[in-house]
Amino acid sequence: MAVTNEVQLKVENIHMAFGGVQALLGVSFEVKKGEIFSIIGPNGAGKTVLLNCINGLYTPQKGKVSFEGEDISRLKPYQRAQWGISRTFQKLELFRGATVLDNIRLGRHIHMKSGLLSCSLYFGKTAREEIEHRDFIEREIIDLLEIEHIRHKVVGMLPYGLQKRVELARALALNPKVILLDEPLAGLNLEEVEDMARFILDINEEERWQTTCVLVEHDMGVVMDISHRVMALNFGEKIAEGTPPEVQKNPNVIKAYLGEAEDLYVTRR
Secondary structure, rough: OOOOOOOEEEEEEEEEOOEEEEEEEEEEEEOOOOOOEEEOOOOOOOHHHHHHHHHHOOOOOOHHHOOOOOOOOOHHHHHHHOOEEEEOOOOOOOOOEEEEHHHHOOOHHHHOOHHHHHHHHHOOHHHHHHHHHHHHHHHHHHHHOOHHOOOOOOHHHHOHHHHHHHHHHHHHHHOOOEEEOOOOOOOOOHHHHHHHHHHHHHHHOOOOOOOOOEOOOOOOOHHHHOOOHHHHHEEEEEEEEEEEHHHHOOHHHHHHHHHOOOOOOOOOO
């Protein structure tokens, strides 16, 4: 998807504290429609806290989150999902005793139109709706993420790398406009990292999806390869923002990671 000048997600002066610990200190940034916008920083920099403020798991003490020009700061997580914001989690939040397909189907809940009574009677409109959602999952998501062979497997029995794909699949089932990806590459081997990076690019670029991605990640190689813009946090404050080469050379970022003036990242290409 081509990056536009339209601001899709805007975060303004977010402050978030837990007791006496200041997790975020006046963080502001904008994400344009069509971007892969990455957030980097050392452990404890506030990256996951920031995602939690965007999707409504946390309510910041100060600041504002806007989506497509509307203030969503006080909306519940499910309401933000209805607006088109989905996410994956750093620590997998899957139903380990359910199948892959059932986990993904849960991501379609906001698109279900049938009421409680009609859902208890599985025929007619409810049956048609179920078939339509199942077809969407099979055709658009399972094929994309190459998990046809495990769709009936119990999630808890799968290798970690495949569970990561299921987490991504469930977030995609919402059919989001913006997807928040919290360390999707963590714990993966080299082959799995390459696959996941390819899936993120497909989600962003393919005409069917064209989804804006906000990526929190420690793998600097992937971040610098696939991102349009990068923001760096340290101790809850924004210390840099710009294109990957700009952030890569920023002395504040280098100091935060290495404590000395060395290149943060050496390109793989």
